[in-house]
Amino acid sequence: MSITLADIAEKAGVSVAAVSKALSDQSDIAPATRRRIKQLAGEMGYVMNVAARTLTMKKTMAIGVVLPLAHIPAVTDRLRGIQAEAMERRYLTSVAFHNGGIDEERKQIEMLYGRVDGFVITPANQSLELAKLLKRLDLPVVCMSEPLVKMETDFSGDDDEEGGRLAAAHLLERGRERIAYLGYAEGTPSDQAILKGMREVFAGKGLSLDKSWIRWGNASQAETRANMDALLAMTPRPDAIMAFSDVTALWVLEHLERRKVAVPGEVAVAGYDDTIFAELGRMPLTSVAQPNFEIGRQAARLLLERLEDESGAAAAPCRRVVFKPRLAVRMSSG
Amino acid sequence: MSITLADIAEKAGVSVAAVSKALSDQSDIAPATRRRIKQLAGEMGYVMNVAARTLTMKKTMAIGVVLPLAHIPAVTDRLRGIQAEAMERRYLTSVAFHNGGIDEERKQIEMLYGRVDGFVITPANQSLELAKLLKRLDLPVVCMSEPLVKMETDFSGDDDEEGGRLAAAHLLERGRERIAYLGYAEGTPSDQAILKGMREVFAGKGLSLDKSWIRWGNASQAETRANMDALLAMTPRPDAIMAFSDVTALWVLEHLERRKVAVPGEVAVAGYDDTIFAELGRMPLTSVAQPNFEIGRQAARLLLERLEDESGAAAAPCRRVVFKPRLAVRMSSG
DNA sequence: TTGAAAGCGCTAACAG
């Protein structure tokens, strides 16, 4: 069995209350007693019982992180940021990945409930169900990288419109006017934001994005292959591909090589995230870079500040922290 | 405030004990009462208080996973396997990543203590300190992919010696006899196992591995670059590079391109893990493939079986589940 | 300063 406060109290010849006070550095205890108790606790190898503390304090000192797309390096970078911040404030980060489906997403959130004081999520589903669930649980939520349209929450992410603008401006400048977009899902706010940014730049030049060049569902290589073949079969063909993630862009590079389409000669390619793999694909990939670690760190900070704000935690208005992306230009776009 | 058993008891006009029994499907309760209580609990939106249950049951119903190298896709694949198995048995998976240093590794384990019933770890440090810590915590531990030499535990991973044999045999067959090895750290058992397998195959042909072609510390691109330049400066040069991970192998391909060394013409390259990026690098990469999802799943299974084994949990001997790797041959080795 | 006592929400004997 583990050491408890009672064990220490007995050995020290004081009450349990005294030990509790001493170990949690309360003021109403004699410095000498505190020192003695702390010393003893250390010797006895005391470790606080988390469940008991949680039960009395109604605070778990942990934050829950629920994320899709575990295989995307940008996601793990953001996670490291969250963990770094949480650890600094002595909070545990409890992570759960899911496959992007609403059922798994919901299930993970439910499993975490009662073990965490709040959530950082990158919602993969814009369903009402998810928003309802989170409202019912009534814990602080921070959205990271992707807002939840059905619910107002704190937000940390990058400015995807600006990302779209940067990419579009760059490609236009390189003489590409027929840009296709490979996105994740039509209902995804960040996809829409990127498109909005791109459209803005196009409009500025009196151009527009062709609807039929927007293709969804690029979370698997097979889908991306199919999308690319469809695009290549069109006349005129797109002369540039913008992908919502680096992984998708790498699939595009691989597929174009297979189809013997010259990059960037015939088709320029750009991705999003600028992860370590952007430099390692068939050729160096142009990519929109986000400060992923910082995005995660900030997400955790927003959550923790809300948790530690004793006063009107619930009342405080939602905050949005938006980071500016930049463009890493490499060979794939000439 | 949340709904408690007492709230339900009051509304149903029964005792708290009755509600507890009904909701946990105990037998000593009238079926009708149970149904009524369950119905009511559902309507009232009851959710069990995890801390209270943990305190009474001395069981958290969660497993802790502590891993280094979050950016390696093989790691996240294994993690998905763990989660899948845990979720099936209604256990929460609480993940913590660390940077590979002993301090962070220890800290993460300590933070998880009290919130989990056991650990799945891939030890990044073979220090005595880590073994001592785990022994002191006295919770079941399963090592995944990497054993802990200072401590006997359950193990799930692949047969790295066989991986080394497969790679060496393949490269020899392609006429390469000067194979360099880029490993993670000299004290890492899986590195040593791979080398052992390679040496075996070499010895079979009356050949041996040159010590000076074994280079450690390839967790960053800079280190790998330095190692490669050192190798390329040697006479004779190695004619093949075996890397402990795909990411390292991708750095090698990129570096060789930069140095205008033909692959596989002058130097063949092979990696380890066969992740999705193996096909997407400068050229398709030959790689030793492990069933990562299964390795994770099995690791969780070992842990959960130990946790659920009411009888001599502590007594049961340690088990090792070893998966056979296979070789995915691609262009980088001709 | 210190300690006694109440209680967080739940389960597990043990009576009725």
Place this chain on the structure above:
DNA sequence: CTGTTAGCGCTTTCAA
């Protein structure tokens, strides 16, 4: 079958 009681280990009044 159902209810009463006694904790699990901790924090927090409130007295002493």
